[in-house]
Amino acid sequence: MAWAPHANANPKLLRWLRGGRLYSHSPLPCSAGALEPGPRSPSLQVPDFRFRGDPEARLRLMAASMKQATGGVEETAAEEEPRLLEPGAAPFGNFPHYSRFHPPEQRLRLLPPELLRRLFPQSPETRPILGLDVGCNSGDLSVALYKHFLSLHDGETCSDASRELHLLCCDIDPVLVERAEKECPFPDGLTFITLDFMNHRTRKVLLSSFLSQFGCSVFDIGFCMSITMWIHLNHGDQGLWEFLAHLSSLCCYLLVEPQPWKCYRAAARRLRKLGLHDFDHFRSLAIRGDMANQIVQILTQDHGMELVCCFGNTSWDRSLLLFRAKQATETHPIPESLIEEGKERNRIRFWRQ
DSSP states (O other): OOOOHHHHSOHHHHHHHHTTSSOOSSOOOOSTTTTOOOOOOTTOOOOOTTOOSOHHHHHHHHHHHHHHHHTTHHHHHHHHSOOOOSTTOOTTSOOTTHHHHSOTHHHHTTSOTTHHHHHOTTHHHHSOEEEEEESOTTSHHHHHHHHHHTTOOTTOOOTTHHHHEEEEEEESOHHHHHHHHHHOSOTTTEEEEEOOTTOHHHHHHHHHHHHHTTTOSSEEEEEEESOHHHHHHHHHHHHHHHHHHHHHHHEEEEEEEOOOHHHHHHHHHHHHHTTOOOOTTGGGOSSOSSHHHHHHHIIIIISSEEEEEEEEEOTTSOEEEEEEEGGGTTTSOOOHHHHHHHHHHOOOOGGGO
């Protein structure tokens, strides 16, 4: 059975929702108008994502826009609470050296290099394939995915790469985003921004601004790599449901790597060992157990997506699941070869039940 957010939502949380501090229960439609910007304050400056002159200047412009969009709340909080440097003290998953213990190669070996070309065979003729990487950390996996899907080797650059694929990579941690910008070998093909994806107003402005540069209103594909747990722990069951609702409305295809429940327990244990405050929602979560199955249920039964295939599991036991919006059937049909591969390589039984 799919989780029903209305029935399981905490009454106190519902009152909070009605007060406008979170989003509505209704998922956004996956349509051409999903990101059409509504009225907004003329004082909110939208960064020009085509600007490639000075990365530092662009970062400052982005920070100024974030401050305007959120009223400076995040900046004030950052000034009052110093950055946590202890290993494991990353309540949003913003580990400073994440790729050292979860290297990108573990994901890449499961993903066909030609995947995007097979999903979008005609895109490069008109515009680049547009991807959204949520929770990009310091950009190591973002860059690795970019190179993998364009078949670029270490040290190799391609002047036409940005015409084939352009990724918008976002993370809640400005320090990690700054590092990603400075170290990115493909500045024309990857754009890094500081963004709290759960901030509705900021998300809508920044993502629609990026998409408008290409005359689009949705992304071709989204990447959600080991981020669902952090949304869940910090925003609760309702927050996870709404996070997946927004992602499904923003992307024609969605590649998700959910963390298993044992990772939830490990994350809570790390905070306790450091003497830090436990996650507010951990003990009250109703969505638990087989998290990959839970994610599939929410996306397929609540948010209008279908599971295309599972590419297998990493060595740390996380599944790579590819979904497609049902409304995208005509414009983005699933290649038959990919369907057959999914049947052969699928190692998860829950989606057949």
